[in-house]
Amino acid sequence: MTNEFIKIKGSIRQRGFNLKKAAALSLICLMFFLSACKGGVSEFEETREITVISREDGSGTRGAFTELFGVYTNMEGHGKVDATTEEAIITNNTAVMLYCVSTNPYAIGYISLGSMSDVVKSANVDGVAASLENVKNGTYKASRPFYIVTTQSLSAPAKDFISFILSDGGQEVVESAGYVPALAGREYTPSVDSGKVVVGGSSSVTPVMEKLKEAYGAYNPGIDVEVQQSDSTTGVSSTLQGICDIGMSSRALTENEKHSGALAETIALDGIVIIVNSINPNDDFTSEQIKGIFLGETAYWDSLEK
């Protein structure tokens, strides 16, 4: 049955047309397509709907963001309840957030200052630019602490690791990683020289923690540190359950968690950057505007109260 096809192919080939050329041609077409896709950015239309992008519920970044900008309502019996608009696109992934904003001219989202990238534009909040200095001197409002979470029963190696994190050596690592150190003036002296520490939790804190772990290896090579990446809530709960020695959290502890015996210590400060597409002319928001957008009250770009 393929014979006919061979015939057809034969008749095509007589016209000086072969498979290799066809393949080359289709490749060229493809390149054209790809470049056409990329060059498709047009002008910004103010009348379009705002695409709100948020992180998933348990994320520390989301917790800190809603807290900072007041994106919540008070509900009887539940206290503060996250009221991010139901229309918001939800992602559990910083890369997806960056990609969505970088390709969608009408999108707005938020990420950690440490993950900021050139593909998107960072917006000012109340006229202050999101930068390390502004977080440090306190003028940039949207900043949050990174916590390590422990319980009363802390193992000796974990204690040693924590004393390193809070020492000058550890805080230097924090600063060079692009975050603001939380405290200064402590010395580190190794107290134990062997053991294992399991650290787990927030994916925002994980990159700093890995740097800390590497630096710590130079000071105290006998202790083995294992870093598990998940999210803030998991970090706290697995610390309480004893699966991890130290939990990482990018939001404050809840009352429940404090009751269960969790203790938090600040290790660094991080900014939350509001990001928009690079062709978006709106790049200076008041916190009220941001609140309105994420509550779903402001649905279109031209209905932003100026």
Next chain:
Amino acid sequence: MKNPINQSTFKRRMREYQKRPASFVMFILVMLCACVTVLSFVFLVGYLLYKGIPNISWDLFALNYNSENVSLLPSLINTVTITFLALSVSGPTGIFAAIYLVEYAKKGNKLVKLMDLTSETLSGIPSIVYGLFGMLFFVVALDWGFSVLAGACTLAIMVLPLIMRTTQEALRSVPAEFREGAFGLGADKVRVIFKIVLPPAVPGILSGVILAVGRIVGETASLIYTAGTVAEIPESLFSSGRTLAVHMYALFNEGLYIEKAYATGVVLLVIVCAMNLLSNYVAKKLTR
């Protein structure tokens, strides 16, 4: 023209199409769909290569993972370990189960029907459900924690039906005369199975095993909840370790090393490609 029914010239076909435009439409549709499939493949692979190849460097194959150099070697080693462990559990089990079904169970046996039903069910379960089960059973109930072993066992159950099915099919395609002849010569059943029936079925079984490897290598959803996400070479079977696909997912998640994630994707693609070629090669070599 030896066979005028089967071999028609291009012109003649075109004339036929004039009489039957519906056939011509179908012809165009078939060609169009084939083109769409091919184009989507070229697009996908081309995109991955375009993004990934410039980011591949020797540093990616360093022995240690750290935040300066997100090496994929530890994940590669984990992938190999988990694949090996999973196959060493599910390989023999799947093959033996298939042998039982084909060689021992009587036709119309209730057990055979039950097995067919269960293997169909198993092969249909989404990987995320396997992940939940693995977390509830291996990680929590057996208290193995997030570990390479828990991940491997979960995957072993996942690929079991695949191996069983392909082995069953391969065994069934061995002609009955082989067995009858061997029995006629006085061989006992176990001997017949291992010496006569299994050897010609090896290519089929092997292609099943390699398909299973492909599935294990590409798996993400179920491993996150069972093997965890630590990017280091595990010290023991009870420590956590991520495979390449999970490594890639984690890199995307942090958003800091997206270029490296594409490079990892290319390595993954090369592995899958190599597995496919290997299975074709082995099948050819053995059937000859």
Next chain:
Amino acid sequence: MKSKSIKEKVMHIVFLAAAMVCIMAVVLICVFLLANGVPAMGKIGVFNFLLGKTWRPGQDIYGILPMILGSIYVTAGAIIIGVPIGIMTAVFMARYCPKKIYAPLKGAIDLLAGIPSVVYGFFGLVIIVPFVRDTFGGSGNSILTACVLLGFMILPTIIGVCESSLRAVPEEYYQNALALGATHERSIFKVVLPTAKSGVLTGVVLGIGRAIGETMAVIMIAGNQARMPKGLLKGVRTLTANIVMEMGYAADLHREALIATGVVLFVFILLINLCLAAIKKGVEQ
């Protein structure tokens, strides 16, 4: 002689035990999922859980109807896009493809099946999402996008199964149709394809299974809003996305509700398999 019969018996038991492992696995999965998921359904109320329109774990409201509908819509869309293309490509591979192209094409389709879903997800995010946004409007992270991507993802499954069932149709059927004066296409679509019906259906059902169970790709492109689906160009959350998004930090009832979501997914797959069995029986009769 006696030692031989002992060996026989031992091996018989070994084979039987291996066969039992399979059944055991299904039983274990059922038991563990049900034991962890069903109590939550009881606490929430089966109807509230399955037919509730709001999912707000923060306030202990767990209704998964939006996710169930989301999964069904997305799967249906994927089938509408993937099945015709898949069957047509299978026809091409089995009946049109010149030998020279066949091997690379087959290899390419095998490779498509092996590409991890994370890669598909990113591909969708970078290519399909902007395309849908620019062409149809909306944010791009929508049911339509998910349908298109899933349609492509199920192609290898459908093509593989359909092609082998098309090849299993005896060559005489095709030749006889030709001899009666039918065109190439007519004999394929009126004679060969109907004969291979059962295999084609199996392929479609496997495709449905793959589409409904897909997680990592869908989560990147579907928008994941936990509310009732509002339209083709609006976002949607599927059952699988619901589990992956929230499993990480869920505790207590929330966690059990997510496992119960897994149970619902499991029941879906069981139903699909039962349908397949019924269809096959119907076709054979």
